[in-house]
Amino acid sequence: MEYHYGSPLGGIGYVWDGQACLSLDLLDEPGRPAHGRDPVAAWLDAWFAGEILPLPPLVAPATDFQARLRRALLGIPFGETRSYGELARTLGTAPRALGQALKANPLPLLVPCHRVVGAHGIGGFSCGLAWKRRLLDFEASRRAVSVAEIQSRGVS
DNA sequence: GTTTCAGATGTTC
């Protein structure tokens, strides 16, 4: 079943079959306010509120390499980035191969492929670079907020 | 010192 989620950053379309999330698309059109009531929508609600929930069940990776890549991506903390080269070294592969596998990822955002940037530029993004910039901006500002919160707690 | 360019490289379709 296909759903549409209206996020603060834009519309998100995803396929939820009742068991797992099969795919997710970041759309150009602005998000409609209607939210689905399923684990993916709940996860997105939390994420855009700056909270990290356990991921909803996801479709199995297509290849063994994608499984390892997914684990590596999920290991990158909220608000941080890795370069293609850095990540390629940890996976024992070539940077260009990594880009190819990232492009094939059907679950952007859920599997944070936007946290991988080029050594010199921002790199690429299958759903459009505008989305990648928005997501990175959002995480950076959210992290700044949470760091400020922690610091203010520490002071008081 | 910096910029430019070609070659290496592994996964995907």
Added chain:
DNA sequence: GAACATCTGAAAC
């Protein structure tokens, strides 16, 4: 077998 969401080192300026 070709394409690719890159990196690196060497050469030129």
